[in-house]
Amino acid sequence: MDAKNITNKERMAIPRQPMPAQDPTERSRNFQEVNLGYTPELAMKEALRCIQCKDPVCIKGCPVNIKIDQFILKVAEGDFLGAAKKIKEDNVLPAVCGRVCPQEDQCEKECIIGRKHEPVAIGNLERFVADWEREHGTMELPPIKAATGKKAAVIGSGPAGLSCANDLVRHGHEVVVFEALHELGGVLMYGVPEFRLPKDIVSKEIEGMKNMGVEFRTDVVVGRSVTIDELMQEEGFDAVFIGVGAGLPWFMGIPGESLVGVLAANEFLTRVNLMKAYDFPAKSDTPVFDCKGKNVAVFGGGNTAMDAVRTAKRLGADHAYIVYRRSEAEMPARVEEIHHAKEEGIEFLLLMNPLEFLGNDRHWLTGVKCIKMELGEPDDSGRRRPVPIEGSEFVLPIDMAIISIGNGSNPLIKQTTPEIETSKRDTIIVDINTMATSKDGVYAGGDIVTGGATVILAMGAGRTAAKAIHEKLMGTTAGYDEW
Amino acid sequence: MYRIVSSKPLAENIKKIEIEAPRIAKKQQAGQFVMLRVNPTGERIPLTIAGSDAEAGTISLIVQGMGKSTKELNSLAEGSSIPDIVGPLGTPSHIENFGTAVSIGGGVGTAIAYPTAVALKKAGNHVITINGARTKELVILEKEMKSVSDEAYITTDDGSYGYHGFVTQKLQELIDSGKKIDFVLAIGPIPMMKAIAEVTRPYGIHTVVSLNPIMVDGTGMCGGCRVTVNNETKFACVDGPEFDAHQVDFSNLADRNRIYQSEEKTSSEAGDHQCRLHGSH
Ligand SMILES: Cc1cc2nc3c(=O)[nH]c(=O)nc-3n(C[C@H](O)[C@H](O)[C@H](O)COP(=O)(O)OP(=O)(O)OC[C@H]3O[C@@H](n4cnc5c(N)ncnc54)[C@H](O)[C@@H]3O)c2cc1C
Ligand SMILES: Cc1cc2nc3c(=O)[nH]c(=O)nc-3n(C[C@H](O)[C@H](O)[C@H](O)COP(=O)(O)OP(=O)(O)OC[C@H]3O[C@@H](n4cnc5c(N)ncnc54)[C@H](O)[C@@H]3O)c2cc1C
Ligand code: SF4
Ligand code: FES
16 A cells, blocks of 8 residues: 555555553653654554545644645655654644644544544654654754844743744744743643653754754743843843743642642642652752652642643552542543553542541641532533532542642733733733734733643744734734745 | 852851842842752752842842752852852832831841841831840841841840840830830741741731742742631742731641651751751740
8 A cells, every 4th residue: 555546445444553652550650751652654554544635624623724634645655854844834843742732622633534433643643753853854944034133032931932932033033032940841841741741852842943043041030030121121122922821720728728748730740840859869859749659639630630640650659549520521631641541550530529638636638538429410611510419428548639720820920010911810811813912012822821721722822923023023924934 | 050259158057148140139129039959950949139239240148058958059169150040039028117117037037037127227117126046156147137227136045145035035025115116027937937926916016927838939830839828828939928927827837848858858968957947946
């Protein structure tokens, strides 16, 4: 079979190629990446499953409209570097997105093949292509336009900021990215664990941007170390993009939440990922709660909850539980993560609501009192509302509780630049066509605008803003994105 | 990299360190802190900015060697560098002319209180300072404190210098002597701050403390620095570190600060593990 002489019937007879992965027992004790990636043979075989629709609906499912049919055709033909180039026309971080996008809700949800069979594994192919380019290609610098003499500041180095910076620098603008932490990458570095997204991949992408001329300054908290007005008036920036991400974690507000041993997923993951606490004390000075032989419960059902519970397991937890008040169907996490978590021995306590944390006389956590729930009538979000089953209370003995029920918005920009309009939830209000805020020359995108969302939406917002900033600085978008 | 311009001992195990950090120096206000890392595998630790020189682009820190990170910082030679320092973080102290303001420092808390005492003086307050230490050798910043005080007292637990007794006793004496006190700032070990809050509560004297929960990022992202104030969850790195003493749940803070005690011992090879910020006074 080759890419040209194959009928649609033959294409559809090929089963979806599974992603090779580390053995579950093995991997639940290490921090190496779970998925091993397609081989070229697997990738080419999977690519043959794409029937090259005249109207490829998958593209509409992708928030940045990657030319999915075209890149998959190149994979089928064995032109992996060509495929990478094609993807990069629309997505600057394919190695990341191929790993963390919720494909089942986006491109793969729309895929025609998925109506009768399993959809084409678009995410797996995207990942393969990006990895291939990184490992085999020259990662040559994309073309960069002549210098415009204009200067833009990007606040935050998460996916929103990185994609905005990338587009701006390619169009000839001088770009400086300011990051509060000592490492670049935002949630990709401090949130998503190594076993799902190796940090080397993120670092390589950032290295590429440095080579293109993006300047990065870590250890700068905009709002505190320098204000937006100072950047524009004293440091000569013509435009500013705010991509500061989500803010402080929410807690549940139930009794006992201040006991020792109850912490937010952000803190747990930051200690482990950013501060490398899994190497404590040999190679890191930052400790993390000692999970060895302990019972750990994570409250929540999103990607952050899955990352936290699987991290606890890898740190040696005896029992690692997910406690979630709805059923599995309502869980916002990627299906692959739920699947992997189960394989690794994570115990799912679904339709279960915590009522109270219990502690000993030293105020350390000893357990959590829960009540069982059942699904009732649909609520505003269309999801069936869980209602408690009377008399079903019980106590689950645990040593650590990790709260993962979402985040508020970062309040710092609002506090220090009050003229930027924010919503009741403290998110920044923008014009969604341009990402312009209420302050002239200032744009925003990513989680600080949407509330906790996804990597690809943050990237898309960064790109939209870059184009609007270009238009603002140059007075036109003529020739934008043409090389 | 940020260069250490000078590093001078103030007392046994306490040093004053000046670091090149021009952006921070330009912006620093009383009550704010930095997060820094001593080496590329180091923890992020919070330290109060004791003062700054915007022109020279330097800030000064006063550091007590407690565990691994602070001891390592204190051992760095002048001219060497640290990889990261970020700030100024936290909400600046609320400063106004209260009338008579008392600044109370316990141990290295004296250093944390110093910039706020300076600001209180500048704002026109009648400033009284009470600085406590276990013993004479541990008294720090005596001259500096005196220069911003209308009345300056030093207390030592063992009576080897100044007033023999605790800072709480000295404060109680001032109140008993009929002095009208409008504002109290207390910074030191948790039991000391808690005791001060109890001294001023019956008189309704507005009292502020600076809390020292364990921090990770210090930028309002991780939630690690949460404290309970007026039965609400607050985050010391963005909402604080200063809070109304009469509303703080001190025992919860003391409990939560013990979470990594055994790990801290592992990390700090030195056996000398004296309790300072949450030791007894
Ligand atoms: C644990 C976890 C797992 C996730 N898993 C997935 C997944 O599998 N798939 C998916 O699509 N999404 C996932 N998400 C969500 C996704 O990571 C976010 O939606 C995305 O990172 C948002 O990007 P952003 O650029 O807006 O912000 P962030 O990635 O949060 O980056 C913001 C950056 O700005 C910096 N910053 C903040 N304030 C300032 C300031 N004042 N000055 C300078 N810098 C500042 C921050 O330090 C940070 O580096 C996950 C999130 C978490 C926490
Ligand atoms: C807002 C704030 C301002 C501070 N200002 C000063 C100052 O000006 N001078 C000074 O000497 N000290 C100050 N501290 C305390 C200082 O941060 C700790 O002594 C230091 O982090 C201890 O680290 P270590 O590795 O040396 O000791 P460790 O052995 O790790 O810890 C010793 C004790 O310090 C506390 N601690 C440990 N890690 C942290 C952390 N990441 N964040 C906060 N506390 C921690 C714990 O209670 C612990 O028991 C301040 C703390 C806060 C929160
Ligand atoms: S970026 Fe995400 S949505 Fe778009 S094609 Fe890739 S996996 Fe699908
Ligand atoms: S230290 Fe992380 S939120 Fe305050």
